[in-house]
Amino acid sequence: MPEIGFAHPLWLFLLPLATLPYLPFARRQLPYPALAVLTGIASTTWPEKLHKACSCAFLSCLIVSASCPFVKEQKVARLGQGAHIVLTIDHSSSMNENFSGRYFGGSAHETKSAAARRLLIEFIRRRPKDLFGVVAFSTAPRQVLPLTADKEAIIAAVGALGMRGRGLTNIAPGLAMALETFRGQPLTGSRVILLVSDGGARIDPDVQDRLRQDFQDLAVNLYWVYLRNPSGVSVLNPPKRRLSETSAPEIFLHQYFQTLGVPYRVFEAENPQSLAQAIATVETLENRPLPYFETLPRRDLSPYGFGLALILGVPLLSWAALEIERWLA
């Protein structure tokens, strides 16, 4: 049932005045020499009744229209394709570099953080049905926004990451905080953590166990968009030499993510184009049925009110034009 609201409800206090045509003093008095000649009492004939009703309706119509009624915005439950996505974004100082690993390239290359920001904002704009949350992390994590449908706020939060990043890439607390976002929320669609980082870090074995438990309990899928420097190790094609967790933590992180027991994909992005491609792939992957609420905008009703008033007003105007003040024989 749509709810009706008024933009300027105070005008409605004038509504009692609409009954004035029914009050005795609204009756016009005519000096008339011989009442006996009159066949009936004018106020009880049907044209007079109709005129009064019309006047009353016209006045009410004007007041209601002046208070600008509208149908309140409605939320309609729909079933669509989408997901609940927590963007977990690395904001460490290395994100200030561009993809070639330099701060300011000779050509105008954008930094990793700026490219990620731009593409994520486009991604958010393309997904109107998804709920998004934002967690940023460097040395310490911070939850900027929990899952929300307020896209502009999410874009403002992602946009805020365009400022210079600081600190280290400390992934475990960021992931833990992103997982917390889902806790206590109803499981109504696929849940995704979209991790955007340019490197890995070692995660302690006991923290690893706790994260794995949470991933499974909360049924969260993990997508890792790994922004790789050309000089950095590749996760998908690991080098043949012996690796240690200090020199190539990303490979160990990838191996750990594969043991999580939830759907997991890694995307390596070496330039803005491959980053765009990775995001596009995530987009096609997460299209499962998702109940969501569509907000229908509020609808202004006062044009209808004024239109009705005009329809009632024209006969009233002609009625006034028909009035005869004095018989001229």
Added chain:
Amino acid sequence: MKKLRLGLWVVTLGFVTAALFHPTWVLLQPVYRYLMVVDITQSMHARDYHLLGLPSERLAFAKAALEQAILNLPCGSQIGLGIFTHKDTELLLEPLEVCQHAPSLRTALRNIDWRSAWAADSFIAYGLFDALRAAEGLQADLVFLTDGDQFPKTPSDPGFFGRPARGWLVGVGGMRPVPIPKLDFEGRLLGYWQITDLSRDRDLLPRRAELLLSRLDETHLRQLANITGLEYFQLMTPQQLVQNLRRPDLAKTLPTEVDLRPWLGALAFFAALAAMLI
């Protein structure tokens, strides 16, 4: 008499027809655009606010006051959020309109947590200058809330080479030194910070076994306000923050359309009423 009545009816219908075209009047409304930056370092845990119904902790009080500000700024105003710790200001949200996005702004504000601090030290001058640069980039005025308590104590501040800014430097806390609670990662009270907790080589304090006390360092904050062009005040009540933030000279103007239909409707109403009653 008939002519007058007829005239009034014509006027009435004229107003109604005009209202159907949805006329508007453009007014310049004062709005504000602020970047609000909150200090989240340890000393902000100190409890020296004593107002009924409001938290006593400096950080929680500052957040409660900012929430009031979000609720009381005129629609069309925009607020961005940031946090300060160590030498830097981190932006959380770019400025968002306060009426439409009030729920998101309030959630983001409540989510501000001292555990997001990435270092325990604080160098207020660096953080403030960083915040000023961020505010300039966002074309917003700055509201920087801090207690001015700085660790380690530094003998002098860096020079300020930016442009003089507009906005407020808000002192949070009281003049009387109070102990600083030491919390564990779940936010439970472990005790209070002692001078001996500080690392040996960095502080300039005499090493004695006593509580580390914190008070609002107004002298330092006034100094910083003077060199940056900000104005200083001590945060006493949320209402005072709202009042200061709504000061007309900090307003920007936003053209807003005022709906004229209610007035046309009312004019039509009174004209019709007159036509019926005379």
